[in-house]
Amino acid sequence: GAVVSQHPSWVICKSGTSVKIECRSLDFQATTMFWYRQFPKQSLMLMATSNEGSKATYEQGVEKDKFLINHASLTLSTLTVTSAHPEDSSFYICSARAGERREQFFGPGTRLTVL
Amino acid sequence: DAKTTQPPSMECAEGRAANLPCNHSTISGNEYVYWYRQIHSQGPQYIIHGLKNNETNEMASLIITEDRKSSTLILPHATLRDTAVYYCIVRGGYGQNFVFGPGTRLSVLP
Numbered sequence: 311g312a313v314v315s316q317h318p319s320w321v322i323c324k325s326g327t328s329v330k331i332e333c334r335s336l337d338f339q340a341t342t343m344f345w346y347r348q349f350p351k352q353s354l355m356l357m358a359t360s361n362e363g364s365k366a367t368y369e370q371g372v373e374k375d376k377f378l379i380n381h382a383s384l385t386l387s388t389l390t391v392t393s394a395h396p397e398d399s400s401f402y403i404c405s406a407r408a409g410e411r412r413e414q415f416f417g418p419g420t421r422l423t424v425l
Numbered sequence: 426d427a428k429t430t431q432p433p434s435m436e437c438a439e440g441r442a443a444n445l446p447c448n449h450s451t452i453s454g455n456e457y458v459y460w461y462r463q464i465h466s467q468g469p470q471y472i473i474h475g476l477k478n479n480e481t482n483e484m485a486s487l488i489i490t491e492d493r494k495s496s497t498l499i500l501p502h503a504t505l506r507d508t509a510v511y512y513c514i515v516r517g518g519y520g521q522n523f524v525f526g527p528g529t530r531l532s533v534l535p
Contacts, residue, residue, distance in 0.1 A: 314468075316468075344522065344523075346525075353512075353525040353526060353527050353528065354463075354469070354525040355525075356522050356523075356524070359522060401466070403468045403469070405468075405469075405523075412457060412474060413459075413471050413474065414471070414523055415471060416461075416468035416469045416470070416471075417468050418467055418468045419466070419467060419468045421466070
């Protein structure tokens with residue numbers, strides 16, 4: 311299957327700081343990328359969908375000014391958690407899909423801990 | 426909301442076949458059935474997908490009932506590394522997103 315990478319794999323930051331997470335499709339062009347969040351013992355929850363060169367579409371209840379998404383190229387999307395607080399601590403997972411394929415491939419996830 | 430129903434947990438002996446059921450009674454004609462699994466603290470891994478015909482790949486087989494209201498994922502020879510949460514997802518066209526339910530936690534026992 312296609313490979314999606316995320317960086318960093320884990321990050322610890324102080325409350326009030328901003329954290330950027332990168333998501334890359336390594337061997338295909340991702341026309342659409344998705345960002346999910348997963349709290350302990352819960353399932354994945356979609357946060358937003360982004361198409362290359364367009365503004366992201368956010369799910370209800372997700373603050374677009376807090377979770378900034380940039381999908382500047384067909385192989386890179388970034389999620390920036392601005393002014394992070396302890397309640398933002400979670401497992402963030404990106405996913406990518408190539409336009410002609412039905413499968414959606416997921417990155418390994420980034421564990422964010424806000425102190 | 427997820428369009429599928431799965432048992433919350435299952436156990437399987439190592440080396441035996443693991444049969445994971447999924448109900449999707451409201452599936453519509455253009456919706457595919459996808460299976461993913463998530464090993465602890467990792468991103469979901471694609472397993473297989475199908476529309477109405479049974480499918481097989483190197484990882485698993487997918488059996489879809491004729492009325493398409495349910496399906497079964499079969500891991501033919503489960504190993505300890507197959508211990509994971511398995512998600513059955515129904516999705517239609519490219520514009521639709523994957524909605525993850527709670528999945529089935531499969532424990533493969535030695």
